[in-house]
Amino acid sequence: MENVKDSYHASILHLFFTTFELNKLSQTGAIIVDESGGHHVSYSVIDREAQKDLEYAKQQIRSESEYQLADPSLLQGFDEYHDGVTLQILSVFPTFVLQQIQNAIAVRQIVPRAIDKTDVNWTYIGFTDDTPEKRLTRIKQGNLVGPAGYISMEDGCVGGFVQLGIAGASGQEAVLEMGGSQAQSSESRVTEASVRGFWKAYRSNMGL
Amino acid sequence: MSNNVYQMIARAQAEYARCIDDDRLEEWPNHFHGTCVYKITTAANYRDGLEAGIIFANSRGMLTDRVSALREANIYERQSYRHIIGQPSILSEDEGEVHSETPFLVARILQDGDTDIFATGRYFDLYKLEDGEAKLNERTVVCDSSRIDTLLALPL
Numbered sequence A: 001m002e003n004v005k006d007s008y009h010a011s012i013l014h015l016f017f018t019t020f021e022l023n024k025l026s027q028t029g030a031i032i033v034d035e036s037g038g039h040h041v042s043y044s045v046i047d048r049e050a051q052k053d054l055e056y057a058k059q060q061i062r063s064e065s066e067y068q069l070a071d072p073s074l075l076q077g078f079d080e081y082h083d084g085v086t087l088q089i090l091s092v093f094p095t096f097v098l099q100q101i102q103n104a105i106a107v108r109q110i111v112p113r114a115i116d117k118t119d120v121n122w123t124y125i126g127f128t129d130d131t132p133e134k135r136l137t138r139i140k141q142g143n144l145v146g147p148a149g150y151i152s153m154e155d156g157c158v159g160g161f162v163q164l165g166i167a168g169a170s171g172q173e174a175v176l177e178m179g180g181s182q183a184q185s186s187e188s189r190v191t192e193a194s195v196r197g198f199w200k201a202y203r204s205n206m207g208l
Numbered sequence B: 001m002s003n004n005v006y007q008m009i010a011r012a013q014a015e016y017a018r019c020i021d022d023d024r025l026e027e028w029p030n031h032f033h034g035t036c037v038y039k040i041t042t043a044a045n046y047r048d049g050l051e052a053g054i055i056f057a058n059s060r061g062m063l064t065d066r067v068s069a070l071r072e073a074n075i076y077e078r079q080s081y082r083h084i085i086g087q088p089s090i091l092s093e094d095e096g097e098v099h100s101e102t103p104f105l106v107a108r109i110l111q112d113g114d115t116d117i118f119a120t121g122r123y124f125d126l127y128k129l130e131d132g133e134a135k136l137n138e139r140t141v142v143c144d145s146s147r148i149d150t151l152l153a154l155p156l
Helices: A015-019 A054-058 A132-144 A153-169 A193-206 B003-021 B025-031 B043-048 B060-073
Strands: A028-033 A040-045 A085-092 A096-101 A104-114 A117-125 B032-042 B055-057 B079-085 B089-094 B097-110 B115-130 B133-143
Touching (some): A028 A193, A040 A193, A104 A132, B003 B025, B003 B079, B003 B097, B003 B115, B025 B060, B032 B043, B032 B060
Antiparallel strands (some): A085 A096, A096 A104, A104 A117, B032 B055, B079 B097, B089 B097, B097 B115
16 A cells, blocks of 8 residues: 555666656656545656756666666557656555556556455556557556566565564664655655555544 | 377477476577467456456567566566476367467465465467477466466566
């Protein structure tokens, strides 16, 4: 759940995104969080004219690399909504997610099974008026997401890694306030506003 | 259908599995020829004719990229597979093109030794017979279950 609400990890954890400039924290984008905190939209807009951000490259955050695809056609897309948005994650409290990653549109449902088990149901969407080419484009871009996703693969295991890591520290706590302590909209995606927002809505609904 | 075809296919399938299980992933794309189509899907999607796959490739390059991503980009818990492949059923044989259906079971072994049945399902294959060999052109992997535990890193 926190992984979906987290608007800044993608370009650090997922090498694929930033190598091919689908998502970089230095791109234009923003995060919108509603008043309850429970719903959010995180999006980024590609700006091909923008100068390469040298400061970003100097930081040597994992995302910069010389990794090349043998068949980059999977990253080719078509301009579907004419708004320049290349990536959008929209979440509705508590467990609904709508994603747009280029032309790969999908719904995710987060289904808790146990305190240490969660299912994520992926439904990939196409349209009846898609041409065969658009259909194939969406199917190829589907490789980016899902349980074998070039991007999503790390999301599948990172939660488990964190739980393994803190297993021996149940008596301790740590607090980091990224982007402040509120659950507010921001022009930068370098914030945990929507993660805090989720828990704000959770506490409100659970009477905590 | 001849025994020879059956043997050619069984041989190709065994070599494919050995390649993945032995961690010789760089050779995996070489098992595909011609149209080079590889798709992993679920029985429910296959039955309903829904086309999207968990993995989809339609070129040798896309297969190579799968391997490069695993070696250089993606982060996942170190694991290995053991394929147990059943007998191929020859569905059709026509002018050197053979369709087959073969059941499989893949166990996943993690670093700490935990061994799970990771996936079971069927390979729907298209082979072209050339020079005494069955060359795999298309493989659709239909997993019986719609649930994948954690992630699917290594190809099935």
